[in-house]
Amino acid sequence: MDRLMTEVAVLGEQVRSLYRRGIAAFVTNVVNAAILAALLWGEASHDLLGGWFVAIASASVGRFVLHRRYWRAPFVPDDAPRWGRWFAVGSAFSGSAWGLGGFLLFGRGGSTAQLVLPLAIGGMTAAAAGTLSAYFPAFVAFVLPALAGMIARALWVSDSAHLAMGAMFVIYGFALFFVAGVNQRALGDAFRFRFRNEALLGELSGARERLEETNRTLEQRVAERSEALQRQADALREAQRMESIGRLAGGVAHDFNNLLTVVLGNSNDLVADPKTAESARVPLAEIRDAAARGADLVKQLLLFGRRQSARLENLDLNQVVGTTERLLRRLIGAHLTLKVSLYEGPLFIRIDPSQIEQVIINLVTNARDAMSSGGTVAIETEHLAHGRIEDGLDGGEYAVLTVSDTGSGMDSQTRLRVFEPFFTTKGVGQGTGLGLATVYAVVDQSGGKVRVESELQHGSRFRVFLPIAAAPATDVGQVRSVAPSAWRSATVLLVEDDASVRGVAARMLGRGGYQVLIASHAEQALSLAHAHPGPIHVLVSDVVMPGLSGPELAARLRESRPGMSMLFISGYRREHVIPLAEEPESVAFLAKPFVHEDFMARIAELVASATVVEQNASANDAL
Secondary structure: OHHHHHHHHHHHHHHHHHHHHHHHHHHHHHHHHHHHHHHHOOOOOHHHHHHHHHHHHHHHHHHHHHHHHHHHOOOOHHHHHHHHHHHHHHHHHHHHHHHHHHHHHOOOOOHHHHHHHHHHHHHHHHHHHHHOOOOHHHHHHHHHHHHHHHHHHHHHHOOHHHHHHHHHHHHHHHHHHHHHHHHHHHHHHHHHHHHHHHHHHHHOOOOHHHHHHHHHHHHHHHHHHHHHHHHHHHHHHHHHHHHHHHHHHHHHHHHHHHHHHHHHHHHHHHHHOOOOOHHHHHHHHHHHHHHHHHHHHHHHHHHHOOOOOOOOEEEEHHHHHHHHHHHHHHHHOOOEEEEEEOOOOOOEEEEOHHHHHHHHHHHHHHHHHOOOOOEEEEEEEEEEOOOOHHHOOOOOOEEEEEEEEOOOOOOHHHHHHOOOOOOOOOOOOOOOOOHHHHHHHHHHHOOOEEEEEEOOOOOEEEEEEEEEOOOOOOOOOOOOOOOHHHHHHOEEEEEOOOHHHHHHHHHHHHHOOOEEEEEOOHHHHHHHHHHOOOOOOEEEEEOOOOOOOHHHHHHHHHHHOOOOEEEEEEOOOHHHHOOOOOOHHHEEEEEOOOOHHHHHHHHHHHHHHHHHHHHHHHHHHHO
16 A cells, blocks of 8 residues: 555655746747747748647647646645646647647758758757656656657658668657666666655664665665666767767768869879879879878768768688788788788679778778787688577678787777777878778678777777678670770869869870860850750769759750760769669769779770660661
């Protein structure tokens, strides 16, 4: 009977705490809705915004009236369930209004709705984890419909970006429910402890020592729960920080890759030019190499932020290690020993070739930096028939790459943070802190796991588990070629809004013998194409430009020049800026920064495709 009475009193205090915090939630709902409506006023339907704001305001007014009635009524713990249910009903109306706004307004307006609406709903639901978690049904009644609208809208649109956003909102919702549940339990426990302490004080007024021990135990348990909540909040903030860094990396990459394209192109030209003085070749080569390292750094940032496209292939891990072995020996230097031990059979994995090479190089570089005074780096591959559950594997077959060293090793705190982005134990200017974070991102993106074992003064051992894939199919296709005379007569329309990149690409094409039509934007390109009397074999276009984008320009030109091939160049991911091509043989993509050899090879392939189309059309006309 005493326990039942305690639970009734706890529920009464929880509902009382709910109403005590409620006024802030009502005001916040109206203020945030007003700000959001004002921001979207120029982009969305006024009737829709007005109706939505009225719904939010009406729900808040109703909840405010309920709030006043509660505080004017006498406090009776037995009435707590009824007052709690009424508050949950009001929360459900308010949450449904936000969810309806998320479904109807997201994607209806411009970029403001795309950015601000998810932040507003995310902020409101995050705040609910604090203000409504005292009574869990009220929290569920608000958060569930509020998030459901955004998730339903993302699934309705169903492109990759919206599906990803919907998935993140689902994960976010689970996190909020977990945090709110912990808050609710902690608050309930705190009330229970209070009532129990009051009973103990009344019954054991003379037992001061036992009372002090009880209080110390209580303080310790509350501190432990507070620490757990703080760790969860820190983890959530860290996840949000990592997502922000990833978004920043994607935004910076385009402009930075434009700059690197210019540096790489011009330095390569000067190094290859026989007129360049010998005294200038070494510094020019250093400039070129520094630009290449900058490009690698951008790739690592994009890999970490999951904004780097992957070109998946079925590769033999042993062959990849063997191919990179000579580079690795130069990388570690003469003062270290490199030992390579490969599995006797092939180990096929499905991964981007450049990314698995980056994983190997980053692991070996990390081992090298841990052995400044000499030592041994060992690389091993093996076949794991059944992945162990304790390693986080699902029991399938895995190819295992192990990189170990005899260096200084790591303590337990360093091991816990070794894969964190921008965490490094090296001095200022000696490391980016992205090497092992990139390894983790690549392996995780490929469906694998990476594990580390290390002790101070006993070296480190990194093990990478990658799922076994099928052997690659033999490529029996024929390589298309075109005579050099066709190259010299080919015409390329170059469209690039960055003057420096445009100049580099034009010089490459000119030296290759192509006739080049140069435009700085899409409208100028359309005018040049209309005025040009002969065929245009290849369109080389930036993707993101003022006015018409590259794909939009290509669609316009294809109406009058159906046989024209297209090469899109960009610092963004292909799938973020170019839809799937209906004619893959005549449409190509080249990421910035690019070098002369890759650029000219793509042009030659596309000239071959366009020339074959032109020849077929001429034969049909002759018939």
